[in-house]
Amino acid sequence: MERRRRVTITAKAVLFDLDGTLIHSAPDLHQAANSICKTRGWEEFNLETITSFIGNGVPVLVKRIFDARGASIEEADYQTAIMDYLAYYDDHATDLTKPYDGIIEALDWLKEKGVPLGMVTNKPEAPAKAILQVLKLDHYFSTVIGGDTTPAKKPDPAPYLAACEQLGIAPSDTIYVGDSETDGKTALGVNVPFVLFTGGYRNSTIEEIPHWQTVDNFGELIDVLQKSTG
Numbered sequence: 001m002e003r004r005r006r007v008t009i010t011a012k013a014v015l016f017d018l019d020g021t022l023i024h025s026a027p028d029l030h031q032a033a034n035s036i037c038k039t040r041g042w043e044e045f046n047l048e049t050i051t052s053f054i055g056n057g058v059p060v061l062v063k064r065i066f067d068a069r070g071a072s073i074e075e076a077d078y079q080t081a082i083m084d085y086l087a088y089y090d091d092h093a094t095d096l097t098k099p100y101d102g103i104i105e106a107l108d109w110l111k112e113k114g115v116p117l118g119m120v121t122n123k124p125e126a127p128a129k130a131i132l133q134v135l136k137l138d139h140y141f142s143t144v145i146g147g148d149t150t151p152a153k154k155p156d157p158a159p160y161l162a163a164c165e166q167l168g169i170a171p172s173d174t175i176y177v178g179d180s181e182t183d184g185k186t187a188l189g190v191n192v193p194f195v196l197f198t199g200g201y202r203n204s205t206i207e208e209i210p211h212w213q214t215v216d217n218f219g220e221l222i223d224v225l226q227k228s229t230g
Helices: 026-040 048-055 060-069 075-092 103-112 125-134 159-169 182-189 216-228
Strands: 013-016 119-121 142-146 174-178 194-199 211-215
Touching: 013 159, 026 048, 026 060, 026 211, 048 060, 060 075, 075 125, 075 182, 103 119, 103 211, 103 216, 119 159, 125 142, 142 159, 159 174, 159 182, 174 182, 182 194, 211 216
Parallel strands: 013 119, 013 174, 119 142, 174 194, 194 211
Antiparallel strands: none
C-alpha cells in the first residue's frame, strides 16, 4: 500500500534537498570515492554502488567505502580518508554534475511567484554553496543549510528547523522536496508535506518512503506546487 500523506496545504516557502534532487552529482561523488580507493590500493567502485552510498553525508559515505572493502576503521586513517575525499571533491565537484532537466524552469516559476526557497542538504555547507554558484543556482536560495551548519544532520529535525528560522517561516508553512529515505524521514520528523522526486538516489521503493506527492520530473513539480502555493 502506498504510504501517501494526505494533507491540504498552502505553502509559503519550498525547501529542497541538493544531491539527487536539484542536481545529478553522483558521477563526481563517484570519482571522489574512487580517488581514496586508488591511494589505498583498493578496487574501485562502480557508479551504481557509490550512488547507493549517497545521502547521509561524507563521513557516512566514506565509512560505507571502508566497510565495503573490508577495511577496519582506524580513526586516524578514517579521518585522513574523509579529508582526502573532500580535497578531491572540492577540486572536481562540478566536472560532471548538472542540474536535472526542468529544475531551472521550476525554480524560475517559484521565483516569479515570490516564493522563498531554501536548501537543506547533508553535503557540507561550503561545497554546497560553491556548487550552487558554479551552476548559477545560488541566486534562487535565501538560505542554505549544510551537513555541518548545525550539530546534527538530516533526518534530525535541526537542519530543517534552522532553514525555516532563517527564512522567517514556520515549518508548517513549507513543503520539502527531496529524493531519498533520509529526506522522507526529515519531512516526517518536522511534520511537513514531502514531495518525492523519483529520479534521484533512493534505495527503497516509492511505497516504502512516506510522502505526500511523487514527481517523476520537474514539470510535474510545477503542477504540484501550483496547487499548493496559491
